Amino acid sequence: MQRAAVAGRHTNRGNEQGGDHNTVTISERNPLTATQVGDAPGRGALVSMSDVSKSFDERQVITDLDLDVQPGSIVGLIGPSGCGKTTTVRLMTGLLWPTSGEVRVFGTPAHELSSRQRARIGYLPQIPALFPELSLRENLNFHASMYGLPLRRKRRINELLDWVELSEHRSTRVSDASGGMQRRLALAAAFVQDPVLAFLDEPTAGIDPILRAKFWERFRAMAGAGKTLVVTTQYVGEASECDLVALLSDGELVLFGTPDQLRWAAYEGEVVDVTFDTEPTDDQVAQLAGTDFVVGAIERVERRQLRIVVDDAERAVRDLTGALSAIGLQANEMWEHDVDYDEAFMRVVQRHRDRHQISADASAQESVA
Ligand SMILES: Nc1ncnc2c1ncn2[C@@H]1O[C@H](COP(=O)(O)OP(=O)(O)O)[C@@H](O)[C@H]1O
Numbered sequence: 001m002q003r004a005a006v007a008g009r010h011t012n013r014g015n016e017q018g019g020d021h022n023t024v025t026i027s028e029r030n031p032l033t034a035t036q037v038g039d040a041p042g043r044g045a046l047v048s049m050s051d052v053s054k055s056f057d058e059r060q061v062i063t064d065l066d067l068d069v070q071p072g073s074i075v076g077l078i079g080p081s082g083c084g085k086t087t088t089v090r091l092m093t094g095l096l097w098p099t100s101g102e103v104r105v106f107g108t109p110a111h112e113l114s115s116r117q118r119a120r121i122g123y124l125p126q127i128p129a130l131f132p133e134l135s136l137r138e139n140l141n142f143h144a145s146m147y148g149l150p151l152r153r154k155r156r157i158n159e160l161l162d163w164v165e166l167s168e169h170r171s172t173r174v175s176d177a178s179g180g181m182q183r184r185l186a187l188a189a190a191f192v193q194d195p196v197l198a199f200l201d202e203p204t205a206g207i208d209p210i211l212r213a214k215f216w217e218r219f220r221a222m223a224g225a226g227k228t229l230v231v232t233t234q235y236v237g238e239a240s241e242c243d244l245v246a247l248l249s250d251g252e253l254v255l256f257g258t259p260d261q262l263r264w265a266a267y268e269g270e271v272v273d274v275t276f277d278t279e280p281t282d283d284q285v286a287q288l289a290g291t292d293f294v295v296g297a298i299e300r301v302e303r304r305q306l307r308i309v310v311d312d313a314e315r316a317v318r319d320l321t322g323a324l325s326a327i328g329l330q331a332n333e334m335w336e337h338d339v340d341y342d343e344a345f346m347r348v349v350q351r352h353r354d355r356h357q358i359s360a361d362a363s364a365q366e367s368v369a
């Protein structure tokens with residue numbers, strides 16, 4: 001099992017500075033593979049953000065963001081509402097300029113892209129612009145004409161309508177189409193010119209689970225064919241479909257790593273649940289915490305159930321019984337706790353916020369002293 005946590009220049013730099021509290025750091029025990037990080041930051045990346053901050057009217061909403069997107073991959077941007085996903089995507093498209101730092105796309109500053117370069121980029125805005133008076137097909141046709149797509153245009157449009165399951169409704173006016181249909185149409189429009197790089201801001205919002213699964217199948221196929229996608233989502237479980245997940249919280253990159261690394265980061269270790277005949281005493285829990293099995297905090301899940309963070313869950317399940325009986329605890333059952341994406345998301349965001357609070361409190365104390 002992949003257990004490394006987590007990646008990007010952001011984290012590496014944090015380590016050099018002696019540990020960045022706000023980012024899950026890489027430990028020696030959990031080294032990253034070269035494909036996840038790349039030893040030469042920025043090299044070969046289609047999109048490269050370095051040290052990017054963005055403020056609106058004095059209020060900083062993105063802080064020191066470092067993020068590379070490699071060709072042929074899907075990078076998922078997740079985070080609580082208002083954390084800066086849309087702003088990040090708009091910075092990547094060049095629609096917004098960073099207050100400081102640099103955003104490069106195809107090696108060019110994002111706001112200086114040529115029209116030729118722009119034609120290779122697809123963009124689904126969170127709030128798409130469609131013509132309400134035109135039919136669905138006419139809307140796609142209009143988008144195609146903007147890219148000067150003369151050849152095989154009809155076939156392309158039919159394929160896209162098919163993909164988003166709107167062929168039957170091709171003649172419906174946008175103003176008569178449901179919200180879900182409009183989102184599907186906007187997604188089709190983002191791909192009309194067959195871009196090599198696409199920014200999709202919540203492509204699956206309000207889409208039913210069956211169609212969502214089909215969309216992801218299609219996204220995966222595109223990445224397989226060498227296309228590059230940056231996708232924001234509120235459905236945290238969709239992280240599993242991404243090659244790398246960037247988790248933002250309050251405008252900061254908290255984690256940039258594989259989906260497995262995100263799940264690992266929930267507890268910064270593997271997790272074993274143990275049930276007992278009797279409720280473990282505080283003293284026993286403290287003794288258990290001192291054994292070399294345990295690498296993190298011990299949580300009481302229920303009166304007679306503990307959750308223990310370990311290095312290696314398999315080894316713990318095999319060998320923990322002995323260590324427990326040495327401190328007078330009889331284990332009933334023991335199993336590896338399977339962390340899902342929602343749990344990981346909530347824990348990582350909460351930890352980030354707690355640490356922020358602690359450092360804010362500490363600096364308040366300092367200024368009082
Ligand atoms: N044009 C803008 N002017 C002022 N504030 C903005 C603007 N765009 C976004 N914000 C603020 O920036 C923060 C991040 O917003 P956004 O990027 O839309 O978050 P997300 O997409 O993650 O929900 C929010 O607090 C939002 O209110």
Ligand SMILES: [Mg+2]
Pocket residue numbers: 085086087126
């Ligand atoms: Mg948004």
